Amino acid sequence: MxxxxxxxxxxxxxxxxxxxxxxxxxxxxxxxxxxxxxxGEIIEQNGKRYYANIGQSFTDDKYFNSRPSAVGYNAAGSGGSNKGPSNEEYLVVVQARIDTFLVHNPNVQEADIPVELVTASGSGLDPDISEKAALVQVERIAKIRNVPVQTLQDLVKAHIQGPLLGMFGPEKVNVLRLNLALDQLK
Structure with missing residues (x-):
């Protein structure tokens, strides 16, 4: 022993x-x-400080929506919902997110909604969405802000970040940076 x-x-x-x-x-x-x-990545604009590498809640129709969070965007409590795609409770939540998205984006078909706009990430704090997820929201924002659709499409394209080192991960758009740039449009 x-x-x-x-x-x-x-x-x-x-x-x-x-x-x-x-x-x-x-x-x-x-x-x-x-x-x-x-x-962290700190951005200062208009006297406010933001963390670009932590997901933020954007639900106002004049902004690009961010990815849903299972933890309410609480960086101290990072985590996913731990519910699988066969969980009835999870499916109800996802369907509610789809329905809400369609109410706010009536010109979008359900099949065209990118998955990251209705499902939370594993951390619950993902600050990025895909280019497709940003572009599917352009029409709504253009109408509310009275900005040409092409201007917003160009803004999205200007905010696409390539994969890490050019090969790791997908292209992405940081929602906070995009919305801050959106507020700077004249």
Missing amino acids: KQHILPAVRLTVVTLIFFSGVYTLAVLGAAQLFPNQGK
Whole structure:
């Protein structure tokens, strides 16, 4: 028994020291090499501070809607709903989101609604949507803001971010950046 307990205690102490100290300091040191030293992407506009890398709630019809959040956009409580596509409760929530989207976007067919506009991400804090998800909302926003559709389509295209390092992940549009730019249109 002694031959098993002593190595286990040593391993526990070494692991505790490594992950509590060495690893934490290594991650903190690496974060210092990035913009804002790992404190997130902060955007300041009109005297307000926004975090571009955390999903925000945009439900007003004059803005591009962001992806729904299972945690109410609470960064302290990041997480998904943990309900699968066969869960009845989940299907009711998704259908309600579809119905709401169609009420606010009457010219869109149900089959044309991108999935990320009616389902929450795994973190509940996804700040991005696809180009298609942004473009499907253009007509509604153009009508409300009295802006040409082409102007808004160009704005969306100007805010498309390519995949990480040109190959990891899909193209995306940051909803916060897009809506801030939308407010700057004259």
